[in-house]
Amino acid sequence: MKNLIRYVGQLAATFNPPQAESKLQRYTLRSFHSFRTRIAQTFSEVSIILKTMRVSIPKEIKMGERRVAAIPDSVNRMVKKGIEVSVESGAGEGALFTDSDYAAAGARIESSVPTLFGGADVVLKVQIPVLNTTVGRHEIDMMREGSALVALLCPLMYHDLVRQLTSRKITAFSMDVIPRVAAAQGMDVLSSMSTVSGYKAVLTAANALPKFFPMFMTAAGTIAPARVLVLGAGVAGLQACATAKRLGAVVEAFDQRPVVKEQVESLGVRFVGVPTEEAAETAGGYARELSGDYRRRQAELIHKHIMKSDVVITTALIPGRRAPVLITEQMVKDMKPGSVIVDLAADFGGNCELTEPGKEVIRYGVLISGLVNVPSYMPVHASQMYSQNLEKFLFHVYDGKGLKIDMEDEITKGTLITHQGKIVHKMTLDAMAAAGGG
Numbered sequence: 077m078k079n080l081i082r083y084v085g086q087l088a089a090t091f092n093p094p095q096a097e098s099k100l101q102r103y104t105l106r107s108f109h110s111f112r113t114r115i116a117q118t119f120s121e122v123s124i125i126l127k128t129m130r131v132s133i134p135k136e137i138k139m140g141e142r143r144v145a146a147i148p149d150s151v152n153r154m155v156k157k158g159i160e161v162s163v164e165s166g167a168g169e170g171a172l173f174t175d176s177d178y179a180a181a182g183a184r185i186e187s188s189v190p191t192l193f194g195g196a197d198v199v200l201k202v203q204i205p206v207l208n209t210t211v212g213r214h215e216i217d218m219m220r221e222g223s224a225l226v227a228l229l230c231p232l233m234y235h236d237l238v239r240q241l242t243s244r245k246i247t248a249f250s251m252d253v254i255p256r257v258a259a260a261q262g263m264d265v266l267s268s269m270s271t272v273s274g275y276k277a278v279l280t281a282a283n284a285l286p287k288f289f290p291m292f293m294t295a296a297g298t299i300a301p302a303r304v305l306v307l308g309a310g311v312a313g314l315q316a317c318a319t320a321k322r323l324g325a326v327v328e329a330f331d332q333r334p335v336v337k338e339q340v341e342s343l344g345v346r347f348v349g350v351p352t353e354e355a356a357e358t359a360g361g362y363a364r365e366l367s368g369d370y371r372r373r374q375a376e377l378i379h380k381h382i383m384k385s386d387v388v389i390t391t392a393l394i395p396g397r398r399a400p401v402l403i404t405e406q407m408v409k410d411m412k413p414g415s416v417i418v419d420l421a422a423d424f425g426g427n428c429e430l431t432e433p434g435k436e437v438i439r440y441g442v443l444i445s446g447l448v449n450v451p452s453y454m455p456v457h458a459s460q461m462y463s464q465n466l467e468k469f470l471f472h473v474y475d476g477k478g479l480k481i482d483m484e485d486e487i488t489k490g491t492l493i494t495h496q497g498k499i500v501h502k503m504t505l506d507a508m509a510a511a512g513g514g
């Protein structure tokens with residue numbers, strides 16, 4: 077019964093009649109439209125009474141963002157689980173999904189942004205919520221108190237946003253702090269997005285480099301392969317290594333965590349590292365900040381390798397901190413003219429002293445790309461991967477009626493930032509206390 081009611085409501089909301097040509101047809105269509113709206117509203121109200129969980133997917137409005145939080149395939153699987161899904165008209169445009177694709181997947185297409193946000197039990201987003209200048213309201217303020225938000229919120233950095241979510245009593249989950257445990261592997265958006273970035277960084281570099289990547293032996297002579305240095309061999313770095321190898325370059329990779337040596341070498345890439353007795357990584361497998369002495373020896377090693385490289389891809393990050401500076405101005409000066417640096421850490425300040433986030437600049441004859449939000453440059457597959465991760469997460473916390481908040485569950489505990497007007501995430505609380513906020 078519940079499914080039938082939802083189905084009729086969705087059908088009424090999404091059915092598109094043919095164009096009217098005569099006066100009578102126009103009159104009939106107008107009547108049909110108002111009837112359709114009434115039916116859709118009625119069925120939406122009935123679904124509230126029946127306590128169907130309502131999920132909304134808005135169009136991303138942050139400048140340059142082309143991804144969408146859920147693609148039609150995921151929407152269809154949500155609908156099949158009894159979830160009522162509304163999608164803002166045009167939400168999938170940037171990633172080449174049309175309203176009709178969503179309607180065919182069972183979503184209701186909504187053109188009123190306040191209705192979309194206000195009618196949701198759960199809002200699924202990619203970017204942090206921002207002010208919607210078209211409707212003149214902040215996305216958080218359009219949400220109902222007690223409703224939930226799932227997005228990339230960067231809570232370790234955006235403390236004001238966390239406070240805003242708390243004061244609106246939003247149950248906020250941040251996908252960028254999902255624990256790196258086997259059970260959460262299918263929900264790991266950081267790995268998905270890093271895969272896209274690592275691949276795209278190499279193509280960006282290959283496109284800008286005034287040389288070939290592979291070695292060629294031609295009648296016009298032998299062309300030496302490009303030399304690529306990857307700094308930071310996490311998920312993005314390993315993907316960059318693999319892509320540069322596929323294009324035929326000679327690749328080296330550097331990381332402060334010695335454990336990555338084996339992973340790098342399994343790709344046929346040479347590992348360069350500075351031996352150290354210090355613990356280079358946290359229990360969670362992330363890099364930790366090392367001593368001044370280590371950093372000096374690291375700088376010397378990078379300087380030596382950078383001078384021989386045609387391309388440097390940098391990916392080094394320390395969670396919750398500004399990205400470490402690994403390439404100084406002097407190192408850039410000593411690179412060969414025409415070389416390329418793609419700084420994937422630009423979103424967090426950059427690994428190169430001369431990176432200008434969001435810009436491509438030439439300094440001392442070296443092109444430095446500070447592209448930000450790189451996954452958005454491949455919106456189709458980036459959205460597909462993000463959507464799959466989000467869908468798995470949603471189904472993990474969905475109990476058939478609504479979201480279950482089980483703080484004993486490692487995944488919930490790791491991602492839940494604010495709930496019932498409180499900050500409940502330890503890492504976020506620690507980061508806020510360290511920043512002097514709290």
Ligand SMILES: NC(=O)c1ccc[n+]([C@@H]2O[C@H](COP(=O)([O-])OP(=O)(O)OC[C@H]3O[C@@H](n4cnc5c(N)ncnc54)[C@H](O)[C@@H]3O)[C@@H](O)[C@H]2O)c1
Binds near residue numbers: 336
């Ligand atoms: N589900 C899982 O189990 C799972 C999935 C993905 C990643 N991981 C692990 O999570 C960890 C983090 O991976 P990530 O890709 O998110 O990393 P990241 O994006 O946080 O950092 C990128 C790389 O930069 C390196 N780095 C940081 N500071 C550096 C410095 N000063 N000099 C040199 N290198 C520096 C880090 O060691 C890391 O390898 C890794 O241990 C990875 O294997 C686990």
